[in-house]
Amino acid sequence: MAIPITIADDSALSRKTIRRALPPEWEVSICEATNGKEAITAVENGLAEVLFLDLQMPEMDGYQVLTYLKQHHEKAVVIVISADIQPEAQALVNALGAFRFLKKPLEPALLGQTLKELGLL
Amino acid sequence: MIDDKLALQLIRQLPIGACLVSTDYTILLWNDFFSERLQLVPEQALGKNLLELFPEQSKFLKRKLDSVLVLKNTSFSYWEQRPHIFHFKSSRPVTGHEELMYQNMEILPITNTAGDVSYLFIAIMDATTTASYSLALKQALSQLEEEHKAQAELIRKLEEAHNQLLQAEKMASIGQLAAGVAHEINNPIGFISSNMETLQHYCESLIQAINFAGSLISQSNSAELSKQFADFGKQRNLNFLLQDMPELITESLEGTGRVMSIVKSLREFSHVDSSEWKETNLIDGIESTLRIINNELKYKAEVHKNYQKDMPLVYCQSMQINQVFMNILLNAAQAMEQMGFIYIDIATEGDFAKVSIRDTGPGIEVQHLNKIFDPFFTTKAVGAGTGLGLSLSYSIVQKHKGKISVQSQIGQGAEFTILLPLHQQHEEQPEADSSVENIL
Amino acid sequence: MSSYFISEEQKDALQEVLNISMGQAADALARLIQTQVHLSIPSIKQSSSDHFIERLKNPDQQLAQQSFLGELSGEMISLMSDGDNAAIAELMNYDIPLVEHEKQELMLELTNILAGACLHGLISQLNFKIQLAAPVLLNPASICIEQLSWQQALLMEICFQIPQSSFNAEILICLKQDSLLPLKNHLDMLLQ
Numbered sequence: 001m002a003i004p005i006t007i008a009d010d011s012a013l014s015r016k017t018i019r020r021a022l023p024p025e026w027e028v029s030i031c032e033a034t035n036g037k038e039a040i041t042a043v044e045n046g047l048a049e050v051l052f053l054d055l056q057m058p059e060m061d062g063y064q065v066l067t068y069l070k071q072h073h074e075k076a077v078v079i080v081i082s083a084d085i086q087p088e089a090q091a092l093v094n095a096l097g098a099f100r101f102l103k104k105p106l107e108p109a110l111l112g113q114t115l116k117e118l119g120l121l
Numbered sequence: 122m123i124d125d126k127l128a129l130q131l132i133r134q135l136p137i138g139a140c141l142v143s144t145d146y147t148i149l150l151w152n153d154f155f156s157e158r159l160q161l162v163p164e165q166a167l168g169k170n171l172l173e174l175f176p177e178q179s180k181f182l183k184r185k186l187d188s189v190l191v192l193k194n195t196s197f198s199y200w201e202q203r204p205h206i207f208h209f210k211s212s213r214p215v216t217g218h219e220e221l222m223y224q225n226m227e228i229l230p231i232t233n234t235a236g237d238v239s240y241l242f243i244a245i246m247d248a249t250t251t252a253s254y255s256l257a258l259k260q261a262l263s264q265l266e267e268e269h270k271a272q273a274e275l276i277r278k279l280e281e282a283h284n285q286l287l288q289a290e291k292m293a294s295i296g297q298l299a300a301g302v303a304h305e306i307n308n309p310i311g312f313i314s315s316n317m318e319t320l321q322h323y324c325e326s327l328i329q330a331i332n333f334a335g336s337l338i339s340q341s342n343s344a345e346l347s348k349q350f351a352d353f354g355k356q357r358n359l360n361f362l363l364q365d366m367p368e369l370i371t372e373s374l375e376g377t378g379r380v381m382s383i384v385k386s387l388r389e390f391s392h393v394d395s396s397e398w399k400e401t402n403l404i405d406g407i408e409s410t411l412r413i414i415n416n417e418l419k420y421k422a423e424v425h426k427n428y429q430k431d432m433p434l435v436y437c438q439s440m441q442i443n444q445v446f447m448n449i450l451l452n453a454a455q456a457m458e459q460m461g462f463i464y465i466d467i468a469t470e471g472d473f474a475k476v477s478i479r480d481t482g483p484g485i486e487v488q489h490l491n492k493i494f495d496p497f498f499t500t501k502a503v504g505a506g507t508g509l510g511l512s513l514s515y516s517i518v519q520k521h522k523g524k525i526s527v528q529s530q531i532g533q534g535a536e537f538t539i540l541l542p543l544h545q546q547h548e549e550q551p552e553a554d555s556s557v558e559n560i561l
Numbered sequence: 562m563s564s565y566f567i568s569e570e571q572k573d574a575l576q577e578v579l580n581i582s583m584g585q586a587a588d589a590l591a592r593l594i595q596t597q598v599h600l601s602i603p604s605i606k607q608s609s610s611d612h613f614i615e616r617l618k619n620p621d622q623q624l625a626q627q628s629f630l631g632e633l634s635g636e637m638i639s640l641m642s643d644g645d646n647a648a649i650a651e652l653m654n655y656d657i658p659l660v661e662h663e664k665q666e667l668m669l670e671l672t673n674i675l676a677g678a679c680l681h682g683l684i685s686q687l688n689f690k691i692q693l694a695a696p697v698l699l700n701p702a703s704i705c706i707e708q709l710s711w712q713q714a715l716l717m718e719i720c721f722q723i724p725q726s727s728f729n730a731e732i733l734i735c736l737k738q739d740s741l742l743p744l745k746n747h748l749d750m751l752l753q
Contacts, residue, residue, distance in 0.1 A: 013573060013751065016752070083577075083581040083584035085587075183654075192681065194678065195692075196670075197669070197696060201662070202663070202669065
């Protein structure tokens with residue numbers, strides 16, 4: 001049974017990069033979101049057991065999405081993939097309940113290892 | 122393909138300074154350029170900490186090296202901002218005047234396969250020639266700027282001289298006009314005066330004749346004749362007429378005398394001859410000047426004179442010296458706010474004739490004292506003065522190898538002192554010098 | 562933006578690459594000067610040559626220029642406010658007050674660091690090999706439109722702020738139209 005995952009990023013290139021980096025043996029059904037609101041809709045509709053979340057997005061940014069999910073006790077596993085890699089950003093998303101923080105540009109090997117660590121693979 | 126040995130030799134002989142340091146600043150490579158120019162053989166450098174080896178530059182080098190380590194980008198230093206990072210001897214010991222080499226520096230990151238910086242490569246390029254040209258160019262530019270400034274100053278001086286000339290020419294024209302008018306008046310006033318004198322004699326004779334006739338009539342015992350003569354005399358107011366006529370003639374003669382003396386002064390003052398150098402009596406000069414400007418002075422100041430007896434003659438251009446007296450006296454009169462005094466002293470002082478003119482006016486403000494002889498300096502209202510009078514006076518006195526000075530205190534009046542040498546070197550004075558002073 | 566210049570898809574990709582570059586640059590700069598650095602999201606613009614010159618001729622700013630040559634060639638221009646630079650000088654470990662040639666050196670150093678940091682991410686993500694030339698001070702009065710050999714260029718603008726020092730700078734990465742081809746090719750490779 002495929003796991004529903006959502007890739008939330010306003011950049012088409014970035015979504016493509018994440019898709020490509022997913023381990024081929026991982027059985028998933030992929031939904032794409034281009035802003036924070038779409039990401040939340042996907043979670044609420046059960047389309048995102050795992051959410052790959054960008055921080056800088058229009059409508060709602062990644063921080064606001066994390067805050068909303070925390071307030072609504074959503075159980076999605078959120079992996080932040082961000083271009084802002086300063087320690088302050090990492091600390092903030094961890095505090096908001098993200099499971100992991102990955103730097104852009106995304107390294108496929110690191111993503112695979114992270115998924116294993118989280119028991120998703 | 123080249124082998125390691127050849128590569129090392131190439132690096133050693135590179136025509137730039139090549140130095141490799143580890144991320145903790147330890148020197149790992151030190152090529153010939155470094156060792157020869159710094160007189161520091163590789164054994165003295167290799168394995169040492171670069172920052173400790175060059176403590177003076179350590180702060181700068183550390184900043185540079187750290188930025189390359191963190192940012193993984195080449196860093197640059199340019200000779201213009203930092204000419205001598207390392208104390209390399211000049212690359213032009215013979216033809217150049219530089220003692221130290223001007224340097225450009227690049228620090229390049231050497232990364233490993235993981236993309237991390239493992240070494241830092243320091244390359245030093247000799248920029249002495251470029252720097253030398255560039256500095257010479259800069260110097261030439263500033264020299265050009267200075268010359269430009271000097272030229273502007275020259276133009277300003279020329280303008281000033283031009284204005285002085287204009288003023289001098291104006292004065293000369295006025296002088297000529299005055300001389301012309303004086304000449305024209307001189308002839309008629311001459312015969313008026315001479316005729317008046319003759320008339321005075323005639324008048325005396327006539328009065329005597331009338332008086333004689335009167336006495337003859339009274340002696341004739343003819344009452345009829347006496348009465349007629351007395352009636353005629355009464356009718357014509359003969360007694361008053363006889364009394365007033367000589368007075369009228371005397372007054373007229375006084376008038377013509379005054380006119381003649383003014384004409385004489387004018388001629389003395391403005392006569393072309395007087396611009397020549399000649400033995401001059403300064404007292405005569407002051408007196409004739411005072412006569413000319415009598416009208417300006419008489420309601421402003423009472424003039425007190427103190428002249429040394431047997432004052433020696435002074436070899437000078439009398440007309441110009443008179444001009445100086447006039448400028449000072451007029452300034453004094455114009456400065457006077459109420460009726461005051463002017464004291465004129467003429468005496469010898471050592472080898473000089475000294476003329477001092479002191480007034481009891483308001484005095485000169487301290488900040489104006491050293492500007493008072495500057496051209497165009499004036500405290501009068503715009504248009505009221507040219508600001509040239511005292512500057513011309515100054516140049517006239519200078520030309521005479523004399524001195525003019527001023528002393529003043531606010532509220533205490535001002536005193537101008539003119540010193541003229543008693544023994545001028547006659548031959549030194551140019552005869553037909555067409556400069557400003559001569560046509561004045 | 563016309564597709565003949567750069568396509569929407571390419572622009573999206575370039576924007577993402579620049580965002581990542583700026584993230585890296587900000588992180589590196591913060592580590593270098595031990596203080597927080599704010600970077601704006603880069604904006605990508607097409608600019609005409611007269612608009613470009615207009616942009617540079619603001620009297621209240623100091624300019625420096627740095628060229629990059631190689632598989633991708635262009636210039637970076639830093640625009641810094643001509644104000645008080647004591648705070649940034651202190652952060653950069655200079656002894657203040659600065660004398661004139663030290664001010665120039667600081668300006669060039671900042672240009673090298675900021676422009677270098679911006680360019681580094683772009684170059685490494687797109688796999689270009691380039692060489693950086695030394696930065697030089699730029700006098701905007703010396704640039705006149707008649708001398709420019711191009712009409713349209715691609716400008717990537719980034720604003721820097723160091724909140725602790727009231728320091729502001731802008732970096733323009735400039736590529737003229739005929740230098741765009743290698744950039745478009747590499748972006749396309751990324752998009753495949």
